[in-house]
Amino acid sequence: MLEVKQLSKSFEGNYVLKNVSLSIESGEIYGLIGANGSGKSTLMNILNGNEKIRRTGGYEGEILIDGKKIKIENRAQSEAQGIAMVHQELALFSGMTVGENIKINRENVKGKGLFVSELAYVDQKKNREDAVRTLERIGSEIDPDSQIDRLALNQKQFVEIARELDNQNVRLLMLDEPTSSLNITETKGLLTCIREIAREGIAVLFISHRLDEIMEVCDRVSVLRDGELISTYKKEEFDAEKFADDMVGREIVKARRHETQSGSQVLFSYRGLPENQQLDVYQGEVLGITGLAGQGQEDLLDGLFGMKKAEYEAVYQGKTLRRGDTEQLIQNRIYYLSEDRSSASLLLDSPIWENMVFGTEKVHPEFLRFQKCPALSMLNHKAVNAHTRKMIELLNIVCRGPEQKVRELSGGNQQKVCVSRAITFQPELLLIGEPTRGIDVYSKELILEWLLKINKEYHTTLVVASGELEELLRICDRIAVMHQGKVFKIFDNNNTSLEELTLALYGRELK
Secondary structure: EEEEEEEEEEEOOOOEEEEEEEOOOOOOOEEEEEOOOOOOHHHHHHHHHHHHHHHHOEEEEEEEOOOOEEEEEOHHHHHHOOOEEEEEOOOOOOOEHHHHHHHOOOOOEEEEOOOOHHHHHEEEEHHHHHHHHHHOOOOOOOOOOHHHHOOHHHHHHHHHHHHHHHHHOOOOEEEOOOOOOOHHHHHHHHHHHHEEEEEEEOOOOOOOOOHHHHHOOOOEEEEEEOEEEEEEHHHOOHHHHHHHHHOOOOOOOOOOOOOOOOOOOOEEEEEEEEEEEEEEOOOOOEEEEEOOOOOOOOHHHHHHHOEEEEEEEEEEEEEEEEOOOOHHHHHHEEEEEEEOHHHHHOOOEEEHHHHOOOOOOOOHHHHHHOOOOOOHEEEEEHHHHHHHHHHHHHHOOOOOOOOOOHHHHOOHHHHHHHHHHHEEEOEEEEEEEEEOOOOOOOHHHHHHHHHHHHHOOOOHHHHHHHHOHHHHHHHEEEEEEEOEEEEEEEHHHOOOOHHHHHHHOOOOOOO
């Protein structure tokens, strides 16, 4: 169905894709894996007719559909060939319903073609029926009349997929980290949906850092490293260790907590939770919070910073905090890194250095030229630049340098910029949502190691909300499982199994 030959792309003379050739058959699920910044998203953006590709000089090489050479310079040309893409960073329309987002630019209309065509109007009933049908096709029960702003991140992911599949002419569906914000149950449902889509004859190009998913659902897998095609495997040749070795070219050492830093003193408490529950966070500990989507764990973190409605009382070092009072929270050295990095954790159109040091001047007076008069001081760009380059190296951020805009980075490298600012802030209490979402296997361990490092060296207390159970078991002292808005159970990580943790997600205990 699709063939690319010697495909290359450079930005400012730096090649991010180098002579990549591959072919995908109709009805095939083709996996594409690689470390962050390896060229995966660039390849997809070329096929998707991304405007940035054209504005930066286009691409080199050939693209063939059904053996016929074509040129893709914009989104319209890509869509005309039946190519659809679901991006890692979602792009839905705020203020609109689920159904309106799904049908955007493909609305059914009544009265079109009549004598006065300007009087044609949108057929809301037919649009809603189409949206319901498409959502059912991907196994989602989301109400098409729901406002998109009220949905959780994982629900928005399904809406994005439904919007692309609403196009009846789709022949190639490209999915960039589609499961990164989904829980276990939703992931299984989506993988089943992908198989059904492939059975309809649609080719699927599937990017994921979760190698178990790749091995489960894909027919073939190609590995990219530093923009080059390293290897391609058939189903019978799949091996997670080979994949990992090809992706990073080095041994991957898993981060693991070897000694606890926690004591018996309560640093922070959530009080007045449902059924009058209280969740305490001890000084120096790493507390994991997990649960299926929508079970309440998002409200614990977002609610503290006023991003969601929350009913609980927040008590820090014995004093009640005003939820949503960001200035008070920062003064108390409390920092929150939201899982929704694009809208809540990054200055996308600002350079990397600004994202890393924004708001950290009180902790790092060396970032200011006139330290005795900080309110009137300009930045000490030499110190800021040195710190930024150090963090780029330590977290292996693939970029052109400190001046590059964050928007231009891959999703995984954007996540590493977020984490680098949290590290720079050196908080007393760090709340972090899905720290390894959309991150390759090597970078995951880098980030987890750094979280353990700031816990040990800066004595930072960590609250980590994540659906990655295996990771929580490796780095946490305790793990709180949320179910139906309540704390179902708190596990002491010294003797907890993955099976126990998984059962608790569904409100069950190991017998």
